[in-house]
Amino acid sequence: MNKIIESFKKAQIEAFFVETKQDAKEKVIEIIEKRRIALGRAEKEMQISWGGSVTLDETGIRDAVREKYNALNPYAGKTPEEQTRLKRQALLSDVFLMSTNAITENGELVNIDGNGNRLGALICGPDMVIIVVGKNKITKNLAEAHKRVKQIACVKNARRLNRATPCAQNGACGNCYIAGNTICAHTVVTRFSTIPDRIKLILVNEELGY
Ligand code: SF4
Secondary structure: OHHHHHHHHHOOOEEEEEOOHHHHHHHHHHHHHHHHHHHOOOHHHOEEEEOOOHHHHHOOHHHHHHHHOEEEOOOOOOOHHHHHHHHHHHOOOOEEEEOOOEEEOOOOEEEEEOOOHHHHHHHHOOOEEEEEEEHHHEEOOHHHHHHHHHHHHHHHHHHHOOOOOHHHHHOOOOOOOOOOOOOOOEEEEEOOOOOOOOEEEEEEOOOOOO
């Protein structure tokens, strides 16, 4: 774990190692609070948003943030237009929360997105992005990370979202192009944060999400 933390340091991503999901939740709040105090804001003046993530639900982080801060749910839109508007608004939040589909021992993040709102935020969105990731998403290198994303994350996410895709039906990628169903639109490898420590990574010694 120390080697991985050091690898992310080289990538200008500030990484932390915690033992449990409860520790992860406390760490997220601690980081946001530090930021809030630095900005001189009240709790409800901090706009926090997030990307789709089972990890954020399993850790209770999403609920904790909803209670304490001004939470912007980018998935609350009732029409396609409102959904797009909220996702764009989320890019201007103070803090964006997400998980990642895989990390490598070399300090890289690997993600596949459908709409791209999560990756838009990661690449050029809020001043602070906090990523929470379970140990099950650690891979040796980029080849293993891509394999993990396609064989595990995409299959489970397509099933969770009730998508009519080959991976959801057969458990294997069929390289599909199906309007309204394909969840693999954007693949992003993050190997360096040009703004030092803008991205925080909390690595949890538990299995979380997929
Ligand atoms: S390309 Fe299609 S079949 Fe392959 S993982 Fe993505 S959604 Fe599933």
